[in-house]
Amino acid sequence: MGVPAKLGMNRIFPRFVVLVMLAMTLATFAIYFVFSRLYGDPLDEIAMRQASGQIFLLQQYVDQAPADEWLARLNKVREVAGADVELLPLQAALPALPHSRRAALLSGAIVIDVAGKSFYRRVDLTGARYIGSDADVIHAQKLPIDVGQALRMEAIRYAIVALFLLLPIGWWSRAHWRGLQALSRVADDFGSGDLAARATVRRASSIAPLATRINEMAARIARLLDARKNLLHSVSHELRTPIARLEFGLELLRAAAPDPALAKRIEAMEDDVLELNALVSELLDLAQLDHGAVLRRAPFPLPALLHEQALLLASGWPQRQIAVHIADGVADINGDRRLLARAICNLMGNAAKYAAKQVAISAQILAGDRVTIVIEDDGPGIPVDARERVFEPFYRLSREDDHRAGGYGLGLAIAQKALQLHGGWIAVDHSALGGARLALTIPL
Numbered sequence: 044m045g046v047p048a049k050l051g052m053n054r055i056f057p058r059f060v061v062l063v064m065l066a067m068t069l070a071t072f073a074i075y076f077v078f079s080r081l082y083g084d085p086l087d088e089i090a091m092r093q094a095s096g097q098i099f100l101l102q103q104y105v106d107q108a109p110a111d112e113w114l115a116r117l118n119k120v121r122e123v124a125g126a127d128v129e130l131l132p133l134q135a136a137l138p139a140l141p142h143s144r145r146a147a148l149l150s151g152a153i154v155i156d157v158a159g160k161s162f163y164r165r166v167d168l169t170g171a172r173y174i175g176s177d178a179d180v181i182h183a184q185k186l187p188i189d190v191g192q193a194l195r196m197e198a199i200r201y202a203i204v205a206l207f208l209l210l211p212i213g214w215w216s217r218a219h220w221r222g223l224q225a226l227s228r229v230a231d232d233f234g235s236g237d238l239a240a241r242a243t244v245r246r247a248s249s250i251a252p253l254a255t256r257i258n259e260m261a262a263r264i265a266r267l268l269d270a271r272k273n274l275l276h277s278v279s280h281e282l283r284t285p286i287a288r289l290e291f292g293l294e295l296l297r298a299a300a301p302d303p304a305l306a307k308r309i310e311a312m313e314d315d316v317l318e319l320n321a322l323v324s325e326l327l328d329l330a331q332l333d334h335g336a337v338l339r340r341a342p343f344p345l346p347a348l349l350h351e352q353a354l355l356l357a358s359g360w361p362q363r364q365i366a367v368h369i370a371d372g373v374a375d376i377n378g379d380r381r382l383l384a385r386a387i388c389n390l391m392g393n394a395a396k397y398a399a400k401q402v403a404i405s406a407q408i409l410a411g412d413r414v415t416i417v418i419e420d421d422g423p424g425i426p427v428d429a430r431e432r433v434f435e436p437f438y439r440l441s442r443e444d445d446h447r448a449g450g451y452g453l454g455l456a457i458a459q460k461a462l463q464l465h466g467g468w469i470a471v472d473h474s475a476l477g478g479a480r481l482a483l484t485i486p487l
Contacts, residue, residue, distance in 0.1 A: 059216060063205065063209060064205060067201065071201065090157045093188045093189065094162060094187065101181065110171060113173070124183075125185070127184040128182070128183045130166070130180070130182070131182050132179060140154060148165065148180070151164070161182060161183055161186060163182055164180065165181070166181060218248070219248075222244045223250065225242050226244075226253070226254060229257065229258075233264075238261070241258045242258055338464055340377055341378075342376070343378075343380045345373055345374065345406065345414065346374070346406070348380065349367060349404060349406060352387050352388050352391055355388070356402070362400075364400055366401070366403045368406075369405070370408065373407060373408055376414060385457065386459075386483070389457055393455065394418050394420040399422055400421060401421045402419070403420075404416070412487050413485065414485050417483075419478065420476060420478040420479055421478045422477075424473055424477070425471055433455050433471065435456065455469075462483060462484075467483060468484055469482065469483055469484075470484070
């Protein structure tokens with residue numbers, strides 16, 4: 044069954060959103076890393092702009108003062124700048140900075156401490172301000188630095204870009220998903236037997252070429268299947284007439300042939316005709332199921348059907364030990380009794396052909412709405428690699444046991460198609476008896 048379009052979008056689009064947001068986040072960090080390497084830390088630049096007033100006073104007011112007025116102007120800046128400005132020994136300031144910033148401080152540059160909302164700068168490099176000024180550092184604290192505001196602005200910018208990116212992507216994804224759902228429905232309908240199912244998408248859709256190819260493929264498959272079914276059905280029907288003639292001719296020949304040796308040959312030929320007639324009957328049954336036989340559903344007692352088929356099996360294979368176990372709760376089932384009886388008969392007969400001595404049949408209710416019928420034998424079993432192929436028409440294993448058992452390779456194919464028409468399936472496994480275990484699951 045296909046996934047509903049709305050449910051599919053609910054699953055896919057959030058994953059796509061997460062992927063886009065993750066890609067944008069990684070891109071943001073990559074941009075930050077590249078810019079930091081090429082042009083310096085962007086946060087330092089923001090902090091420098093926010094502290095530009097204090098830096099301007101230091102560079103344009105304090106630094107321009109004569110040596111005898113320098114300290115006085117620095118004290119004046121302390122009063123009007125709204126920041127704590129102090130002088131630190133250079134050797135005390137260096138440990139407060141990371142190694143990557145110390146060289147800049149030693150060269151006389153302003154070094155921003157974003158986390159501490161402060162900056163460092165040497166008084167001067169030559170000791171011209173006062174004795175020992177080349178060994179002192181100006182430390183300005185409590186600056187109006189707030190990179191959080193800048194980060195919030197970046198987050199808003201990030202959200203706006205993501206919104207304008209995801210809205211058209213979401214619109215495109217929705218239209219694209221609808222086209223994919225149309226293809227999925229076609230695949231489901233076609234697989235369910237509706238050979239006329241075709242995909243209909245807009246010509247401008249991005250999946251229109253794919254839909255065209257799928258429609259062409261479906262048309263070719265439908266033609267091939269129809270040709271195969273028609274051939275199988277026609278050949279089977281056409282064989283009926285010559286077979287009837289052979290049967291009639293053999294009856295006349297038997298009546299006119301007093302020779303015992305010839306009568307024996309005629310009997311062998313009649314057996315061959317009966318075998319051919321059985322093959323044609325199975326071909327017709329298979330063709331009818333392939334064409335989608337109409338089920339004549341009606342409630343009927345499943346235990347009675349299983350016991351009936353087991354008695355028929357015991358009469359046909361008296362040398363086999365047939366055991367039937369039906370669990371409590373197995374009662375009526377709503378289905379086509381004739382088709383289900385044919386499927387169960389085929390599977391039981393297949394088990395009896397390959398069994399050494401035992402065939403076990405059991406039935407039980409699963410989850411209240413399904414019944415499982417298990418048929419087991421103590422024969423050679425079915426190899427794992429052939430458990431899917433045994434349901435193909437005319438497929439037979441190349442073992443000696445299979446050649447001795449005879450048959451045409453149609454019994455399991457007919458049984459599987461009958462089960463599929465009822466919405467059920469057959470599972471093949473290894474039996475505890477040593478042979479094959481076939482489990483028929485049928486919705487009640």
